[in-house]
Amino acid sequence: MIVIAIVIGCIIGALIGINAPVIPYTYSTFLAIAVVAALDSVFGGITSVLKKNFDLTIFISGFFCNSILSIALTYLGQKLNIDIYLAALVVFVGRMFTNLTIIRRHYIEKWTEKKKENTKAMKE
Numbered sequence: 265m266i267v268i269a270i271v272i273g274c275i276i277g278a279l280i281g282i283n284a285p286v287i288p289y290t291y292s293t294f295l296a297i298a299v300v301a302a303l304d305s306v307f308g309g310i311t312s313v314l315k316k317n318f319d320l321t322i323f324i325s326g327f328f329c330n331s332i333l334s335i336a337l338t339y340l341g342q343k344l345n346i347d348i349y350l351a352a353l354v355v356f357v358g359r360m361f362t363n364l365t366i367i368r369r370h371y372i373e374k375w376t377e378k379k380k381e382n383t384k385a386m387k388e
Contacts, residue, residue: 297338297349297356301330304356307363314370330356 287295305327312318334352341348 293342293349294335294338297334297352298331300353300356300360301334302327304360304363305330307360307367311363311366314367 305323308326309318309323312323334349334356337352338349
């Protein structure tokens with residue numbers, strides 16, 4: 265079911281991307297940091313689903329609050345002529361790698377358990 269949702273999301277994203285106008289260079293930093301913040305929230309959501317403590321309200325609020333805060337930091341940094349968005353980028357990417365590690369470990373442990381069960385069943 266999740267695979268179908270991912271495939272449909274990729275197709276919709278590709279169709280929107282093909283037909284979307286080009287974003288001006290002046291806004292590219294804002295969009296990039298917002299996308300990274302949103303991806304961080306998505307990886308955090310997947311991690312919480314695997315840990316069985318997912319809450320939709322927390323996910324949605326985190327998704328929008330992280331994106332808005334990162335855009336605001338980027339805007340403030342541009343006004344002060346300081347690259348503050350790099351700090352947000354480091355934090356979000358660090359959290360993404362942490363969440364990806366948790367997701368990877370979960371599926372490796374699941375695969376290892378299944379492999380042990382199959383070898384045990386074959387011996388019997």
